[in-house]
Amino acid sequence: MKTRVIVAGLIVSLFLISMISASCYITPRANCIGNGNIIFGLSNSTDAHGELASQGDYNYVFCCNEGSSTSCDGSNKIIGLELATNSHAEIPSLSAYTNNICFEDFSCTSRNTSCNSGEVGIISLSANTDAHIGSFNDYETKICCTSNFLDADGDGILNINDPDYNGDGIMDYPYDLIDPNGDIDGDGILNINDEDMDGEGILNGHDPDFDGDNTMDQFTIVTPNGDIDGDGLLNINDGDIDGDGILNGYDSDVDGDGNVEAVCGNDIKEVGEECDDGNNRNDDGCSRVCVDEGNDDDDTRRSSGSGSNRCNPNWDCDSWSICDGGFKTRTCVDLKHCGTNSNKPDEASSCKTTILSSIGNSIISLSGNSENSKVWGISSTLFWILLIAVVLVLILIGMLLLR
Secondary structure, eight states, X not given: OHHHHHHHHHHHHHXXXXXXXXXXXXXXXXXXXXXXXXXXXXXXXXSBOEXXXXXXXXXXXXXXXXXXOOOOOSSOEEEEESSSSSBOEEOTTOOSOSEEEEOTTOEEEEEESSXXXXXXXEEEESSSSSBOEEOTTTSSEEEEEEOTTSOTTOSSSOGGGOTTTTOSSSOOTTSTTSOTTOOTTOSSSOGGGOSSTTOSSSOGGGOTTTTSSSSOSSOTTSOTTOOXXXXXXXXXXXXXXXXXXXXXXXXXXXXXSSOOOOOTTSSOOOTTOSOOOSSOOSSSSBOTTXXXXXXXXXXHHHTGGGOOOOOOOOEEEOOOOOOBTTEEEOOEEETTOOSOOTTOOOSEEEOOOOHHHHHHHHHHHHTTSOTXXXXXXXXXXXXXXXXXXXXXXXXXXXXXXXX
């Protein structure tokens, strides 16, 4: 009996930890209250059908503790539903179903068995399409996401407010100029673990001056000593600079001038961004705030919002093709989508055709230039190998008979 209690306690603890670390989770509808936002409904906690949040027929929901927008922008799809309710689901990369489940700045993909570093696993599906829905550990097809509204390292601090969002023990940009082992606000929490480093009540991701040194660390397009919304708070001390009810870190128009500021992570390099690789991760060449990670100039990095428009491509090339007519080719793509051919590697090169490769190419050509072509029910390549072997055996027999 005691063992059962301990096991049950561990299961409950793990469930609660997963809820806290992910900030989004499957739960009974009655528990998604307060700051909770219903993203979609489920017929059960596992092996479930899904429904749109607007339906309200099911007793279980997928609930997120932060954010509110379920509008789809073409890049924030979590899953697709075949029907508005009582529906099977598909992975985010498919488009057969028309009822898309979307949320805030989520960028989701499907993976087998586990998520990559920096991603958060939120749910799982029984298949790629025509699937039932379950919690992350229920099925092998995992839905893995990145978002400011998630907690990638499971420390209880959302990515947007976390000075070390990937949990590697190193301060991430834009907090990387701050002493990780210091304690700016004297609250006993090291800066690297503090979601409000200066202790003024504005979480780091929304705070224009998160280190409390009276200089704008973020949202540098705004005059620090102005008061855009007239609430008596200087912009530098205001978590909602334009007073529209959307915290700065989530506001696409921070200064309320009607012009949408650059959105980092939408795979489009906009004014004020050094790069944009379509995600909100660091350590991949382009940081989660769209600053080129290859730039070591700290002053330039700190003032990245001032209009710098530099982007250093990160080229990724596939393997060279076989030598054909004295040339070989490959394809190279810029993982950071800078829109320039600067420093692009060669995609064509001269080469020498050896006798063996010529014979091999000739065999491929004779067999229809297709690795899937067949002769008499066997692969063409195997056919030619067998044919050559037979010829060699016949020649050897002939030579023996002539002796």
